[in-house]
Amino acid sequence: MFGLNKIIPVEPNINFLGLRRNFLIFSILAILISIGLLSIKGLNLGIDFKGGTLIEVSTKNTSIGELREILSSSYSDVSLQEFGNENIILIRLQNKSNQESIETVNSVKNLIQDKVVEFRRSEFVGPTISSELLFRGFQAVSFALIAILIYIWLRFEWQFGFGAVVALTHDVLFTLGLLSILNVEFSLATIAAILTIAGYSINDTVVIFDRVRENLRKYKKLELVDLFNLSVNNTLSRTIMTSLTTLLALVSLFTFGGEVIRPFALTMIIGVIIGTYSSVFIAVPTLLIFKFRPQDEDD
């Protein structure tokens, strides 16, 4: 019989909370570095948010160098990049006025017509649209954080909501910082990934908080630190299991899902790892700020 779950003891007893200071320092450093990176280096904004023109072509017997030569004589701001394999090339052009950009697409297509087997896609995002999309992305993420906070508030006590939002903000900033270091393209799909990470991370946190609440009722005499530790341990195998299955699916998406979806999958993988970490090491310790039992104050 299989049943490898016996590897993880039914009632593990790992002192997670004892390590909280180390992890807190690690996370604070990570967040500070992330903020620094975001303000200095920034994100690798794709055309969704920066605006511009993107053309994906498949070629045969034509190197990226040849195409670059043809195009750079007409356009100074053109950039070319292999996409997945050497026969598929992405051509990017900076934004101009709407009308000009549309004409650019046409003339680029005409210039390289005979070197290209297929124009796989062409995208153009005008300057007004890109700033709107960026604004809406921000709106979506902020509203999601607020809505989740309100939900946790309603279902738990407000202290839990605070812990959850601290963890969430941590996840979002940390993930953005890593995206900046890794130079992953930041697109509409990345916003979707970040919102999903928020949902996922909070899901993890909620499961542990649920247990904290249950244990608070069950063990009235237990020290809070021990009680939190117990709760994390109770839910540990679930936390690990769900993260692993989600990661399995995401790694499959990253490896086989195609070039276009890869940045999304990568962002999600980073986010799931950070989200799982933060549920245990950030969200729960944050609860220690609060006194959950009136009698604690009497002691």
Next chain:
Amino acid sequence: MKNYPIWKSFTAVSLVLLGIIFAIPSIIYDENSENWFLKNKINLGLDLQGGSYLLLEVQLDVLYKEELDNFVDSVRLISRGQAVKIEKINIQENEVVVFFSNKEKIKDIRDSFFQMYRGVTLQINNNKLSIKLNDEYRKIIQDSAIKQSLEIVRKRIDESGTKEPLIQRSGKKRILLQLPGVKDPERIKDLLGKTAKLTFHIVDNDNVSALQNNLAPFGKIIVPDMYNENTKYLLDKRAVVGGENLVDAKGSFDQTEGHAVSFRFDTEGAQKFGKVTTNNIGKNLAVVLDGVVITAPRINSAITGGSGIITGNFNAQEASDLAVLLRAGALPAPLEIVEERSVGAGLGADSIAAGQIAAIIGMVLVCIFMILIYGTFGALANVSLIVNLFIIISLLGTIGATLTLPGIAGIVLTIGMAVDANVLIFERIKEESLKETKVYQIVKNGFDRAMSTILDANITTLIAAVLLFAFGSGPIRGFSITLSLGVIASMFTALMLTNFLVYMYLSFANKKELKL
């Protein structure tokens, strides 16, 4: 098993059956099926089936400016009638300010003006009349412009032979176009790029100095030639007749003139055209399209039949495209393309293939992992997981949702996340098995205790998905749809189907003790 409620078994079994049955149309995927059942298949988004997405913005500023020009003309006409001299006219962004030489009749002028343009804000200050384009007036212009533009765009797209286009208003001043299967949107963009405002004007050949000074007197305009910018015509500003009176236009071939567009007027147009040509024999009649003169032939005789041809240096395609534009009618204002996303069928097919592989491999990995960890229970959860996938597919098909590339990513992601509910239940069962000894009690407690956690955990994911739907656009919405459906379906399959399977298993295997 004796005590397992019948309704629960029934729900679990029908969940499986319905899920599988309604997934059939999407799995067979017969594109052109007319069968009522097979029609319930998933719609593929433009990024998967190939096609063009265009977002057009109506250039309202042009319209506002035009309206201000109309104000000026009308004020001139009125004050001329009242014999009041105008000293100066200032045209600002939103406002026309007219300075009269005296203020005696200014109130009368204001009143006559108001008769023509109700809703504008008029203000008198000494000898100054200011006419303001207020917000309501702008909104009226805006709404009617969008409505007209939508109609014209629809006609032009229909004429172009695109099948199943989606044309809808988006926001205050935009029009969204989805053109499935259109690989090369250049021709569509050409068709939409022209306003196609056609008017006929009498040419003024007498006033030579006006043309020389490039200064049109009141009531006249100077218009360049279509083919040679330096050739200019002095025309009556008032059009004799316009494109709105056309009932038909076709590309045609004329022995002497080459490719041309033949047209026919409606009764009103034919009458106007007949009258003007009768009264102006010997003069030239200019055909003006979007601010340039296509041709200006001499009127040799009265044309009363209500039909004619427009000649120019057209080739066959240009003549037939112009005919399409004339048939569809003029746009009230130019359209500007502000966003375009076109995907070729090749990339779409690649994306589908890659998505399928990723989903299958993800599924296999998760299933193997579940069996490794939970043994038989893992296998039961896998059955739920597979049914879950069928349910997502059948729901997408029956509600007619659109599957996009991010949508496929959502499905693969849910494969990983869907087992969560099962994991929560199994972990609870594991804990309960330390306290309880009765097998059925353990399982019952496990499911009951896991329930509220499952709800809490999934609702937060749903919140994120719903907000994504509200703020996201096209393809991203596809992601939020599959993610939401996946999360909801996973709750149902875990609580109904896994529950049923676990009880079935325990009862058939006749388990006396439970070690998970």
